[in-house]
Structure formats: structure tokens, C-alpha cells
Amino acid sequence: SRFPACTLHRWWLHMYAALTHTLDMVCDPTTAHAPAVDVKCRVDPHELVKLAQERLERAEELSAAEEVAPPWVFSSEKHSILEAECRRRIEICASMPATAFLSPLLGSQTPPADFNQLPNLLPVGRSALYHSPVLAGLRHRLVPAYVTDDGFWFCFFAHANAVRKSVLPPPPQKEANVIADDEFDEWLAKPLSPGPC
Structure with missing residues (x-):
């Protein structure tokens, strides 16, 4: 391959950090000013899955809190x-x-x-x-x-x-x-x- 494995690994970590930060901003506005992920540390894939599941659950909680009535429900x-x-x-x-x-x-x-x-x-x-x-x-x-x-x-x-x-x-x-x-x-x-x- 043209790129060493460590460079690709670092690139994936940067992409993950950017994606995580973006998801934090979209799904949970309370973490908008959270510190960025340190991409120089080793990240355990199982921890990433666990973190993704926690964030998904949080996003579902937020969306459930903002439930909207269907069009056949009248306000009066x-x-x-x-x-x-x-x-x-x-x-x-x-x-x-x-x-x-x-x-x-x-x-x-x-x-x-x-x-x-x-x-x-x-x-x-x-x-x-x-x-x-x-x-x-x-x-x-x-x-x-x-x-x-x-x-x-x-x-x-x-x-x-x-x-x-x-x-x-x-x-x-x-x-x-x-x-x-x-x-x-x-x-x-x-x-x-x-x-x-």
C-alpha cells in the first residue's frame, strides 16, 4: 500500500473524532463545548461501539422528549x-x-x-x-x-x-x-x- 498503516490508523482516528464531535453537536447540544477526542491515544474498538450505543440512546431520548402529534390530532x-x-x-x-x-x-x-x-x-x-x-x-x-x-x-x-x-x-x-x-x-x-x- 502507498500509505503506512500508522498513517491510515491516524487518519481514521481523526475522521472518528470529527464524526463524534459532529454527532455530539447534532444529537446532544449540552456537549457542544466538550473537549475534543485525543487522537494520539489508542482507542479500543469495543469502547467505540459502547460509546456509539450510548450516544444513540441519548439521541433517542432527546427525540422522544420532543414528540409531536400526528395531523389527525387537534389542539382544541x-x-x-x-x-x-x-x-x-x-x-x-x-x-x-x-x-x-x-x-x-x-x-x-x-x-x-x-x-x-x-x-x-x-x-x-x-x-x-x-x-x-x-x-x-x-x-x-x-x-x-x-x-x-x-x-x-x-x-x-x-x-x-x-x-x-x-x-x-x-x-x-x-x-x-x-x-x-x-x-x-x-x-x-x-x-x-x-x-x-
């Missing part, structure tokens, strides 16, 4: 009676043909460029997959065979939003009028642009 107690029906309707998406489920994309394999809510919505989507094996199966069936991961989530949230709107009662008329008035006031406040001559 008065709508909680509708949750079972909402879940049933969202899970019906799993039985849709691929073309019907992907219809919000209108033939494209990727969501619109302005779909920037995805990072905020992903925990809700992952929670839905965790709580519903049929939805997890839908994702497994469609990604990447028919659509990208982002495209799948775009369609999932489009369907989930439509289901939520169909299950929830319409807003009271007074509230709807206030919303319409606010939109009209907003339109009036916009500056006029010159029309075509």
Missing part, C-alpha cells in the same frame, strides 16, 4: 371527537393509486420551489408514519419509485390539510366576515400599479 379539546374520523380519512390515502395520491404535484416529481414549510411540517409527518403503519407503507411504496421524498411530503400534507378542513366545522360567520374585511383592507392598502395603456 372541543374537536377531539373528530380525531378518529380524521385519522380514518387520512389513512384512506394509503389505498389510493399512486397517480391519485400524487395529483397535487400535477405531473411533476418535485414540489413547488416555494414549498418552504417542509422543515416545520416534517415532525408532524414522521409522527403520522410512526403511529400509522399503513401510511408508512404508502411512503415505502412511493419513495423513490414514483416521487422524491419532498414530493411525497408535499402530497401528504396537501391531502391531510384537505381532510382536516373537511372534518372541521366551518368558522362562525362573524369570524369569516372579519377575515374578508381584513383581506379587503389589505388590498386597499396596496399601492396601485399602472395598468396597460
Whole structure:
């Protein structure tokens, strides 16, 4: 080989130290300022496995602490009676043909460029997959065979939003009028642009 074994060993130790530090920063923000691993010392592979398992357990604890409700759970107690029906309707998406489920994309394999809510919505989507094996199966069936991961989530949230709107009662008329008035006031406040001559 072109490189001596000690050089390769040192390189692997440096790579491990960098990876460990990065994982510490991502998985456990409390250790962000921990001292770096001394790469000159000998590292026992069994200790590395043990350390990796401990860090994985810590990451799982942190992710469990930040559990998010799936999209069929409503924040309002008065709508909680509708949750079972909402879940049933969202899970019906799993039985849709691929073309019907992907219809919000209108033939494209990727969501619109302005779909920037995805990072905020992903925990809700992952929670839905965790709580519903049929939805997890839908994702497994469609990604990447028919659509990208982002495209799948775009369609999932489009369907989930439509289901939520169909299950929830319409807003009271007074509230709807206030919303319409606010939109009209907003339109009036916009500056006029010159029309075509």
C-alpha cells in the first residue's frame, strides 16, 4: 500500500473524532463545548461501539422528549371527537393509486420551489408514519419509485390539510366576515400599479 498503516490508523482516528464531535453537536447540544477526542491515544474498538450505543440512546431520548402529534390530532379539546374520523380519512390515502395520491404535484416529481414549510411540517409527518403503519407503507411504496421524498411530503400534507378542513366545522360567520374585511383592507392598502395603456 502507498500509505503506512500508522498513517491510515491516524487518519481514521481523526475522521472518528470529527464524526463524534459532529454527532455530539447534532444529537446532544449540552456537549457542544466538550473537549475534543485525543487522537494520539489508542482507542479500543469495543469502547467505540459502547460509546456509539450510548450516544444513540441519548439521541433517542432527546427525540422522544420532543414528540409531536400526528395531523389527525387537534389542539382544541372541543374537536377531539373528530380525531378518529380524521385519522380514518387520512389513512384512506394509503389505498389510493399512486397517480391519485400524487395529483397535487400535477405531473411533476418535485414540489413547488416555494414549498418552504417542509422543515416545520416534517415532525408532524414522521409522527403520522410512526403511529400509522399503513401510511408508512404508502411512503415505502412511493419513495423513490414514483416521487422524491419532498414530493411525497408535499402530497401528504396537501391531502391531510384537505381532510382536516373537511372534518372541521366551518368558522362562525362573524369570524369569516372579519377575515374578508381584513383581506379587503389589505388590498386597499396596496399601492396601485399602472395598468396597460
